[in-house]
Amino acid sequence: MTVDPLHTLQPGQLLARGVCRHLLSHDFVSIEEFVPQRGKRVDVMALGPRGEIWVIECKSSRADFTSDGKWEGYLDWCDRYFWAVDDAFPVELLPPETGLIVADAYDAQIIRMAPEDKLAAARRNAVIRRFARHAALRLQGARDPGF
Secondary structure (H helix, E strand, C coil): CCCCCHHHCCHHHHHHHHHHHHHHHHCCEEEEEEEECCCCEEEEEEEECCCCCEEEECCCCCCHCCCCCHHHHHHHHCCEEEECCCCCCHHHHHCCEEECCCCCCEEEEEEEEECCCCCCCCHHHHHHHHHHHHHHHHHHHHCCCCC
C-alpha cells in the first residue's frame, strides 16, 4: 500500500507546496521555513532570477491570520510581501497593501502583485548569502541524514 505524502502535511504546508511550485514557473527558487534573523521565521522565501527577494506567509484560516502579529517585521527582509491562502479564505481580512496568492497543494495564482520596496544592497547581499547557506544545509541533510 502506497502512503500519500501529502496526507502528512499541515494545511499551511500544503499551501507552501503549491506556492513554491508556482513560483518555480516564474523562475523563482524558494525555501520553506526560512529564518532571515533570529526570532523571525517566514513560511516561504523566494529568490528570483535577478536577485529579487519575496516573502510569502501562508495562512490556512481566519484564526491563523488573526493570531499572527509579527508579519510586519518581515517587510524589512524582502522586496515584495505576499499572503498565500486557499480559495475559501476571507481575503477581505488581508491588508490591501500586500500581495495575494491563492494556492492549493498543487499550484497557485498571483491575484494581487505586492508593491515593490527594494532592499538595500547590503541587506540583499546578506539575505542571499543566508538563503544559499540554508538551501545548501538542507540539501546536505537530505543527502546525508543524521550526519
